[in-house]
Amino acid sequence: MQCLSADQILQVWELGQTQHPIDRALTLLGFALPDRSRQALSRLSIGQRDALLLRLRQRMFGEAMESFAVCPSCGESLEFTLKATELRLVEPSLAEPPAYEWSIADYTLTVTLPTSQDLAAVVDCSDLATAQATLTQRCIQQVSCAGVAIAPHSLPDAVLQQLAQQMADSDPQAELGLDLTCPACQxxxxxxxxxxxxxxxxxxxxxxxxxxxxxxxxxxxxxxxxDILAMSAMRRQFYLDLVDA
Ligand SMILES: [Zn+2]
Incomplete structure (x- = not known):
């Protein structure tokens, strides 16, 4: 994984202007991992993608991540510093994500974790519930009951819900929850x-x-x-200071 040069930062930024956030993330990783095809990167699970993004962000901008949130109860603005290594729950990996075989109730399911390709396939869904259901269905490779193959869409809702939970548990980096406490209203x-x-x-x-x-x-x-972009940040800053002097 390589840090982006000044010129590459501008290239990614320019390309990303017209891209969906899912594609922006792939563009960013594509520059950092030039020996990997976009297709291969889009097949990583979202957790793998995010672990790689966290590693890249840490290398480029450092460990501290300045963040802020607004308290939903009283509207107080809350500023806090996150640490990249603490947010990274899994080691970044470029391995093809495995297929899991899980038994839920009477069903045996072969399942893969959601990837950028899967997310891209549901961006046009009309509501969140449809998107989540479609996403889960996409990730089911095979399902059988008592040895007989059945269609994924015929699974009971309770099984689908349990499956969605199991998928989330297997890719913890994919959705990172932060616990916050408001300093004003607690x-x-x-x-x-x-x-x-x-x-x-x-x-x-x-x-x-x-x-x-x-x-x-x-x-x-x-x-x-x-020529200006090819300079080190230190050298650019030195000249900028002279311009201001
Ligand atoms: Zn508050």
């Missing part, structure tokens, strides 16, 4: 932390900062964009 609540959105927001800030730096240096010195 109420507790939970938020879902999404590394893909968090990282993209940071990358966008970084991209715009780089563009402003290019603008100032190009205007002052007449240097080419490619």
């Amino acid at each position: 109420s507790d609540w939970q938020v879902v932390f999404d590394i893909a959105t968090f990282f993209w927001t940071e990358l966008s800030v970084q991209a715009k900062r780089l563009l402003r730096e290019v603008h100032r240096l190009a205007r002052s010195y007449g240097w080419r964009e490619a």
Whole structure:
């Protein structure tokens, strides 16, 4: 896994402008893992994807992640620092995710965990319940009852619910809940932390900062964009300080 250069940060940011968040995450990982095809990355489970994104984010921007939330009870703004290593529940892996064989009630199911491809297939669903149901159905490779194969859509709701829970438990990195307590009113609540959105927001800030730096240096010195971006951040900053002096 390689950190993105200044030029690559701008490329990812530019490509991502017209992409769905699911595709942005793959674009980002594609630059960091150039020997992996987009197709292969899209077959990683969401938890694997997020563990890789967390590792990349840590390498590029460090361990501390400044976050904020708004208390749903009193509206107080809460700022807090997350640590990338503490958020990473599983080791990043590029291995093809396994198929699980689970027995639930009288049924034997062969199941894979949701991937970026599966998420992309349900983005157009009209509501969350339909999306979740479709996602679960997509992940069922085979199902049988007393040795006889049956169609996944004929499974009882109770079995599907238990299956969805088992899938979530098997990919804990895919949905990361944070327990928060409001310092003003002491109420507790939970938020879902999404590394893909968090990282993209940071990358966008970084991209715009780089563009402003290019603008100032190009205007002052007449240097080419490619040459300015190829400099180390330290050297760019040194020249920027001179421009301001
Ligand atoms: Zn509060």
